[in-house]
Amino acid sequence: MDKFELVGKNLDEIERFMLENNQSKFRAKQIYNWIYLKSVDSFEKMTDLSLETRELLKEKALFSKLVIKDKQVSKDGTIKYLFELIDGNFVEAVLMRFDNRANLTACISTQVGCPMGCSFCATAKLGFKRNLDTNEIVQQIFLIQADTGLKITNIVYMGQGEPLLNFDNLLNSIKIFREQFQIGARRITVSTCGIIPQIEKLADLNFQSTLAISLHASDNEKRKQIMPVSNKYPYDKLIDALKKYTDKTGRRVTIEYVLIKDINDTLEDAKKLAYSISKLKSNVNLIIYNQNEYSQYKKPLKENVMRFKYILEASGKKVTIRLERGGDIDAACGQLSSKMKNK
Numbered sequence: 448m449d450k451f452e453l454v455g456k457n458l459d460e461i462e463r464f465m466l467e468n469n470q471s472k473f474r475a476k477q478i479y480n481w482i483y484l485k486s487v488d489s490f491e492k493m494t495d496l497s498l499e500t501r502e503l504l505k506e507k508a509l510f511s512k513l514v515i516k517d518k519q520v521s522k523d524g525t526i527k528y529l530f531e532l533i534d535g536n537f538v539e540a541v542l543m544r545f546d547n548r549a550n551l552t553a554c555i556s557t558q559v560g561c562p563m564g565c566s567f568c569a570t571a572k573l574g575f576k577r578n579l580d581t582n583e584i585v586q587q588i589f590l591i592q593a594d595t596g597l598k599i600t601n602i603v604y605m606g607q608g609e610p611l612l613n614f615d616n617l618l619n620s621i622k623i624f625r626e627q628f629q630i631g632a633r634r635i636t637v638s639t640c641g642i643i644p645q646i647e648k649l650a651d652l653n654f655q656s657t658l659a660i661s662l663h664a665s666d667n668e669k670r671k672q673i674m675p676v677s678n679k680y681p682y683d684k685l686i687d688a689l690k691k692y693t694d695k696t697g698r699r700v701t702i703e704y705v706l707i708k709d710i711n712d713t714l715e716d717a718k719k720l721a722y723s724i725s726k727l728k729s730n731v732n733l734i735i736y737n738q739n740e741y742s743q744y745k746k747p748l749k750e751n752v753m754r755f756k757y758i759l760e761a762s763g764k765k766v767t768i769r770l771e772r773g774g775d776i777d778a779a780c781g782q783l784s785s786k787m788k789n790k
């Protein structure tokens with residue numbers, strides 16, 4: 448019989464498991480706290496449980512199906528985790544610390560590989576293998592917490608895969624992060640390349656986490672050249688869907704724009720982008736292209752980045768430039784390629 452996977456379960460479910468195994472239901476709360484408050488990943492450490500209960504748990508339960516297979520630490524403190532899944536596939540997650548912030552942000556994956564085929568992204572080169580299930584998404588956070596002994600305060604769905612193509616597991620995992628891990632909705636960001644029907648669904652659900660859109664171009668022609676998703680969900684329709692989203696939810700969206708030298712970093716691009724999102728309630732997050740071994744694209748010149756920022760700011764947008772983290776260990780945006788080959 449399959450072992451009972453503890454991480455991802457709510458208190459009711461753990462209570463039921465305990466009752467089924469002739470254990471006192473009150474022990475469930477202790478186990479729950481060990482998992483979600485103390486991030487302990489060994490039954491031995493659950494010192495307020497009897498030996499007999501710990502033995503039973505060892506036999507019938509487990510924490511997580513994922514195993515930390517490799518871990519790389521960047522000189523800036525970023526940690527990249529490679530997880531092995533039960534079927535032998537791999538996914539990655541990244542933990543980022545910033546010296547001047549109390550936040551601890553984890554970037555997690557929702558799919559093995561990715562089907563979107565963006566020309567600049569290393570994950571795209573893996574192709575698509577499968578969706579992660581809810582627990583495989585949630586357990587990434589548990590394992591990072593257990594490994595570091597630190598409490599993660601912010602989650603970004605910006606690892607491998609397209610979160611909106613794994614919609615139910617995405618929403619289930621957010622529910623677990625909010626209810627069990629006590630991470631507030633506003634501290635969770637979902638990044639998408641722009642799957643319109645699912646954006647409409649999020650609007651209907653009055654989604655309260657932050658939605659970030661990988662826009663990366665200022666019109667459909669250019670976007671199609673680097674992001675095939677634009678053939679199916681064209682630029683203007685995407686902007687319209689986002690406007691409806693902000694109207695319905697009252698929430699501002701984040702426009703992500705990765706600046707690639709000579710591809711989308713010109714003065715004209717900046718002006719066209721500013722115009723096309725001028726009526727969209729949004730902030731802009733500029734990302735400096737991270738070079739990877741899978742493409743010829745280059746980083747933009749610094750002056751072009753500053754010009755881009757200036758033009759968007761002059762149009763009234765709040766603009767941030769994403770700090771590059773973990774570039775030396777291929778942990779930066781667009782570099783996650785699960786180097787231990789997926790099966």
Ligand code: SAH
Nearest residue numbers: 568605608609638639640661736737780781
């Ligand atoms: N599929 C989702 C989640 C991935 S998030 C999405 O498209 O949003 C990862 C972010 O990093 C996306 O904005 C992606 O476009 C960006 N990215 C991909 N390759 C990159 C690279 N080489 N340098 C910088 N950013 C990159």
